[in-house]
Amino acid sequence: MITLPSGVDHKKLLYSIKEMSWEISSLLLSYNKKVRNCLNINKELNIQNHTSGPVTDADLEISELIKNRLQTTYHNADWDFLSEEDCKSSQINKIKSDWVWIIDPLDGTRDFIQNTGEYAMHLALTFKQIPILGIVLIPSKEELWIYIEGIGTWCENKKEIKKDIQRINRKEINQITIFTSKSHVHPKFNNLLEELNPRRVIGMGSVGYKVASILRGEGDLYISYSLKGGSSPKDWDMAAPESLIRGIGGFFTDVKGTNLKFLKTGNFDQEGILIASMNANHKRICKRIDELINKKL
Numbered sequence: 001m002i003t004l005p006s007g008v009d010h011k012k013l014l015y016s017i018k019e020m021s022w023e024i025s026s027l028l029l030s031y032n033k034k035v036r037n038c039l040n041i042n043k044e045l046n047i048q049n050h051t052s053g054p055v056t057d058a059d060l061e062i063s064e065l066i067k068n069r070l071q072t073t074y075h076n077a078d079w080d081f082l083s084e085e086d087c088k089s090s091q092i093n094k095i096k097s098d099w100v101w102i103i104d105p106l107d108g109t110r111d112f113i114q115n116t117g118e119y120a121m122h123l124a125l126t127f128k129q130i131p132i133l134g135i136v137l138i139p140s141k142e143e144l145w146i147y148i149e150g151i152g153t154w155c156e157n158k159k160e161i162k163k164d165i166q167r168i169n170r171k172e173i174n175q176i177t178i179f180t181s182k183s184h185v186h187p188k189f190n191n192l193l194e195e196l197n198p199r200r201v202i203g204m205g206s207v208g209y210k211v212a213s214i215l216r217g218e219g220d221l222y223i224s225y226s227l228k229g230g231s232s233p234k235d236w237d238m239a240a241p242e243s244l245i246r247g248i249g250g251f252f253t254d255v256k257g258t259n260l261k262f263l264k265t266g267n268f269d270q271e272g273i274l275i276a277s278m279n280a281n282h283k284r285i286c287k288r289i290d291e292l293i294n295k296k297l
Contacts, residue, residue, distance in 0.1 A: 002150045003132055005077045005099050010148065013074075017123070017135060018144065020069050022158055024062055024121055025139040028106070031058045032115055032139075041113060054109050059085050062105035066123065070101065079125070084236045087268070100126045100263060104236035108206030110183060117141070118205030120212070124239035129263050134243030136208035145212055145244050153247035155215070166217035168249055170280045173288065175199055176220035179210040189225040195292045207233065211241035211276055215248065221285070224274040235268040241276070250278040255290045257283045 002010045035041050045056040063085040070081075079099035101123065106112055108119035117140030125133040134147035143163065147153045155163040173196055180189070182203040193201055202219060204210045210222045226232035239262050242252040246259075253259055255273035262268075273293065275286055 002148060003127055005074075005079055008074060008077055013133075014146070014148070016069070016073055018160075020066065021121065021123075021135060021137045021144050024065065024105075025137055025142070025144075025158075027062065027065075028058060028112070028119075028121070028139045031056075032112070035113075036115060045113065047113065054113065055085065056106070056109060056113065058112065059106045059109060062121065063103060066101075066103055066105060082235065082263070082268070084234065087234075095263065098128050102126060102131075102236050102239040102262065104240070107208050107237060111205035111209075116205060118209045120206040120208035122208050122236060122240035124243055124262075126239065126262055129261050131239050131243035131262070134240040134247070136212060136240050136244055138209060138212055141212075143212065145208070145215070147240075147243040147247035149247075153215075153244050155212070163216075165215050165248055166278050168278055168280050169220070171220055172281070173198055173285060176279070177202060177218075179204045179213060179219050179222045181224070186225060186227065186230075188227075189223075192225070192289065192292055196289070207237045208241045208244075211245055211252075214250075214276065214278055215244065220277060220279060222276040223289070224270070226271055226273075228271055232269045232271045233274070234270060235262045238262070238270050238274070245276050245278065248278070250276070251282040252276040253282070253286065255286050255293065257286045 004010055035045060048055045063083045067081050078097050079101060080095045080097045081101045083103040085105060104122035106119060107122050111118040121137040123135040124131040132149035136145040142157045143155055145155045155165060176198045177200040178198045179202050182205060213219050214222060224233055238260060242260050245252050253275055273289060279285060
């Protein structure tokens with residue numbers, strides 16, 4: 001059974017979200033096209049620098065589009081909104097409902113600006129801190145990744161043709177490819193990666209893009225490494241990707257193997273060592289990473 005607020009039908013909601021997602025895809029690709037040969041990208045995208053990273057007109061436009069569309073279509077639904085862009089502008093409203101949409105309109109803004117294709121739109125509906133619906137849109141791949149509680153995870157293109165997804169594997173650490181952040185790599189993390197000695201390490205953009213790359217079978221593990229008190233990913237970076245990989249039988253946990261929880265802190269931080277994989281040895285890999293960290297690399 002799919003749990004949704006009173007008066008919300010899951011089929012109609014999914015149809016609305018698909019329609020909106022492909023509209024957002026077209027919008028992002030049109031921005032990319034405009035800046036491809038642009039002499040002044042900063043001016044074209046109206047790039048503003050915040051402590052948590054750059055913000056463009058695309059971030060703001062898509063954030064408002066998502067909120068307005070869901071509010072207009074479901075004006076009686078008892079849910080709140082948590083958007084990254086509202087937090088950056090200090091416009092976040094107090095969350096009162098058990099139902100919360102967590103929105104990252106453009107995860108991987110630096111990659112969007114650089115036109116690498118490694119960016120995504122994240123959208124997750126949580127109930128009592130747990131995602132029950134997740135969306136990751138990857139315009140450059142024409143991929144819409146969807147998770148619905150009770151149904152699972154799948155990927156489709158604009159024509160609703162479904163794509164294959166990697167299933168659980170049992171690779172050892174020396175056989176795996178690890179995805180990491182391009183822009184947030186701490187020296188201690190590099191030491192950890194050297195000790196792990198995987199087959200390959202690849203720096204990549206958006207969290208959603210990394211998780212989708214695992215689900216396509218292009219890599220095996222994503223590690224998010226942040227230190228207490230330093231820069232760390234937020235709920236909007238993790239909620240939708242976490243739901244996707246969990247919905248297909250995979251894992252997205254902290255280093256102790258505990259599932260992620262959302263909306264648990266006032267600053268929405270997801271601190272520490274977080275690990276996503278489709279590996280049946282996930283807990284053993286987490287334990288090995290934890291042991292190496294405790295060696296104070």
